[in-house]
Amino acid sequence: MTILVIAPHADDEVLGMGGTIARFASQGQKVVIAVMTGHGESPHPIWPREMWDKVREECRASAKALGAAEVIFLELPAACLDVTPAWKINSAVEKVIAQVSPTVIYVPFAYDLHKDHGSIAYAVTVAARPYLSRAKTVERVLAYETLSETHLAPPYLAPAFQPNVFVNITETLDTKLNAMRAYESQLQEDHLPRSIAALKALATLRGTHIGCNAAEGFVLLGEYVR
Template structure:
């Protein structure tokens, strides 16, 4: 089985489902991670190109530790997707699906606070339409939760993240945490969301939902049998 994880930014794959990626890789499944944003083709208004060299180096180390088979990078401009036409984002995401040919696709939660997450989730939903030839090949589409983004949107204005699929990561939690440590440029102090302690705490809470030591949670968006 080939599994595709769409990450708006490098580290979203670890935050959202690092333990699940490690579990799948250990089971012999082919996991491909696609980091869809970076500096962009033009001058970025916020960050210099050198920053992306560092972050992408960290991503390579983190994903190698999780057992990712292939790590792809694309050049949509990070934090600027509200200024990129939807057709262009859709085109990039569709090209990744055509290249990878996955049976399962994991995407960010559409109602995350970060606009980039919403744009990528929308593009993935468009690309995975089940009546299209490519969409028929994708048997499951799930959304992962990302600390620092998923739980910050106003709960009475947009649907909250209410998971209905849980993956036991008791045996792979430490691999997830080790992968996050590789993102030294993104790692935060223990009282902040993108931290080792926050990831451990969330995994423990999600584990209690299914009676295990640690878990990751997802929303099943579509399943074709």
């Protein structure tokens, strides 16, 4: 089985499903992480190119801690996807899916506060349509939740994240936390969402849904038995 984790930004993969990545990797599954955004081809309006050198170094260290087989970096402009033509975003996702030939795809939740997440989620829906030849290997598509983004969208204006698939990460929670610590530039203090304390708290809450110490929750978007 090949698992493709599509992350709009480096650290989304750990926040959303670091424990699940570590569990799958420990079971011998091939996990590929695709970070979709970076500086972009043109001068970025907010961040210097050097910033991505650091965060991508952190991402590689984090992925190694999780046991991921590969990290792919793309150059869609971060925080600018709402003004990037949809065909460019769709094309980038299509190329990743064709390159990896995944069995399972994990994507950000489409209704997260960050518009980049919604753009990437939409692109995956377009690129992984089950009748297309490039998606013939895909058996499942699921959405993960991202602390600092998933739970901050205005209520009642869009669907809330209500997980219906859960993965027990009791044995890999510490691995997830260590992988998050690799993101020194992104890690926040314990009273903030991208923090070790927040990750523990969410894992504990999701664990209560299935009667274990720690879990991660997902929304099943599609399952294809061919």
